[in-house]
Amino acid sequence: MNIKLLLPLVTALLLALPSACKSPSDDIPCTCGTAMTDFEGCAHPLCLAGKTNPDNPNCVCGKLEIPQGKKN
Amino acid sequence: MRSTLRSAAFVVALALLALPAGAATLKLKNGTTVTGKVSRYDATAKTLYVTTDAGKDEQYRIDQLDARSSYLVNASLVPPDDAGKQLQVANFARDAGLYSHAVRRYGIAAKLDPTLKATVDTEMTKLKRMAAEECMKNARAAVAKGDFADAEKWLTVLIEKLPDEPEAKEAAAALENHYAKTRSEKMAAADKKASDALKRDIEKGKKQYAEMVDKTKKGLQARGDSLAKGLFNGALTDGKAVMGLIDDLEKKYDDPQTRESTASYRTVVIGQMVEVHLHMASLETVKSDYRGALKEVNAALALDPKNASALAARARIEEASSQGWWRW
Ligand SMILES: [Zn+2]
Ligand SMILES: [Zn+2]
Numbered sequence: 575m576n577i578k579l580l581l582p583l584v585t586a587l588l589l590a591l592p593s594a595c596k597s598p599s600d601d602i603p604c605t606c607g608t609a610m611t612d613f614e615g616c617a618h619p620l621c622l623a624g625k626t627n628p629d630n631p632n633c634v635c636g637k638l639e640i641p642q643g644k645k646n
Numbered sequence: 647m648r649s650t651l652r653s654a655a656f657v658v659a660l661a662l663l664a665l666p667a668g669a670a671t672l673k674l675k676n677g678t679t680v681t682g683k684v685s686r687y688d689a690t691a692k693t694l695y696v697t698t699d700a701g702k703d704e705q706y707r708i709d710q711l712d713a714r715s716s717y718l719v720n721a722s723l724v725p726p727d728d729a730g731k732q733l734q735v736a737n738f739a740r741d742a743g744l745y746s747h748a749v750r751r752y753g754i755a756a757k758l759d760p761t762l763k764a765t766v767d768t769e770m771t772k773l774k775r776m777a778a779e780e781c782m783k784n785a786r787a788a789v790a791k792g793d794f795a796d797a798e799k800w801l802t803v804l805i806e807k808l809p810d811e812p813e814a815k816e817a818a819a820a821l822e823n824h825y826a827k828t829r830s831e832k833m834a835a836a837d838k839k840a841s842d843a844l845k846r847d848i849e850k851g852k853k854q855y856a857e858m859v860d861k862t863k864k865g866l867q868a869r870g871d872s873l874a875k876g877l878f879n880g881a882l883t884d885g886k887a888v889m890g891l892i893d894d895l896e897k898k899y900d901d902p903q904t905r906e907s908t909a910s911y912r913t914v915v916i917g918q919m920v921e922v923h924l925h926m927a928s929l930e931t932v933k934s935d936y937r938g939a940l941k942e943v944n945a946a947l948a949l950d951p952k953n954a955s956a957l958a959a960r961a962r963i964e965e966a967s968s969q970g971w972w973r974w
Contacts (some may be wrong), residue, residue, distance in 0.1 A: 601952075601957060602954075602957050602958055602961055603954075607714070609784060610799060610800075610803075611746070612743055612744050612745055612746060612747075613745050613746060613777065613781070613803055613807070614746060614803065614807075614962075615746030615747075615749075615750070615962060616746075617957070617958035617959075617961040617962050619961065622961060622962065622965040623965075628669070631671040631673070631679060631681075632673075632714065634714050634715070634717055634718040634721070634744070634747070635747075637718075637721060637722040638670045638684050638718060638719060638722040639670070639683075639684060639722075640684045640686065640687050640694075640719075640722055640723065641684070641685060641686055
């Protein structure tokens with residue numbers, strides 16, 4: 575196997591990954607943080623599933639990971 | 647070459663590691679945004695300990711966070727199966743103006759403990775009061791800015807989600823001011839592209855479009871579902887008639903320029919028909935008839951498969967029906 579051939583292949587695969595994972599519902603934008611969404615709720619798949627959308631800093635649909643430390 | 651491969655693998659591994667594992671974004675009242683990892687929460691001091699992305703250890707009292715972030719912390723601390731605490735977080739969300747989050751959590755609380763139903767109803771009454779006031783405030787602000795499309799959205803929220811609040815009546819009356827005008831402007835824009843011959847031929851269709859718009863507006867203003875439904879259905883019948891006329895005109899004129907003009911008219915009519923279907927979906931959603939609501943949304947998508955409002959509505963309805971959540 576020629577490594578020279580392998581490298582661009584792997585790169586191409588990695589680059590193709592995000593677009594290949596796209597489902598039709600990915601077309602729904604995350605509108606968390608807008609006044610209207612505070613009323614009607616966000617329709618982005620992650621937000622609807624009660625998860626944080628990492629791409630939107632205004633999203634509060636999920637949970638913070640808070641380690642159970644000592645409670646004082 | 648071996649080292650190139652190794653460094654490529656290293657970059658990939660780094661990229662994977664960079665995917666958020668417990669990464670948090672917090673906003674402070676002073677406008678700063680903090681990203682990092684929460685290391686612990688001190689319940690007595692109401693303080694969150696965070697290691698920022700820059701590697702600094704910081705601590706923030708809950709009252710230093712903005713409303714959204716303090717809701718996020720509160721929501722993260724409650725056990726998912728504790729009905730009483732879910733209710734408290736719902737109240738917190740409501741008081742922070744996060745109405746849809748609140749409604750969802752009230753639903754969860756009532757589902758976990760049905761004896762809370764009466765308490766939830768009382769809190770929901772308060773929520774509706776607060777939400778109606780805020781909607782009207784937003785509608786007025788939009789009118790003051792001359793943004794009538796935005797104003798109409800707020801008025802529609804009042805009418806559809808908060809029909810029993812006094813502001814809903816006011817909202818229905820306010821539709822008189824701009825509803826028909828914004829739509830006749832859309833038709834006028836399509837007119838600009840049309841030839842005189844086409845304009846003559848479309849005249850009847852334009853009258854019917856105006857009737858469709860009037861019936862949609864009256865449907866929104868109607869008190870009572872069956873009256874509203876009748877008006878919306880009438881609007882759709884008008885819409886279909888106009889679409890039929892446009893079909894005929896496309897057969898009559900096959901030059902590319904006229905085709906482009908008829909397409910503009912079609913877009914305007916489809917826009918209104920999609921709107922009507924979504925209003926009908928909203929009527930069904932309020933009654934928790936998710937199947938009926940989906941039927942309307944699918945009818946809207948059949949007319950305009952990429953319509954953003956319809957796609958969002960479908961996602962919300964599907965989720966609500968699968969989770970048994972409350973919609974409002
Ligand atoms: Zn979102
Ligand atoms: Zn979100």
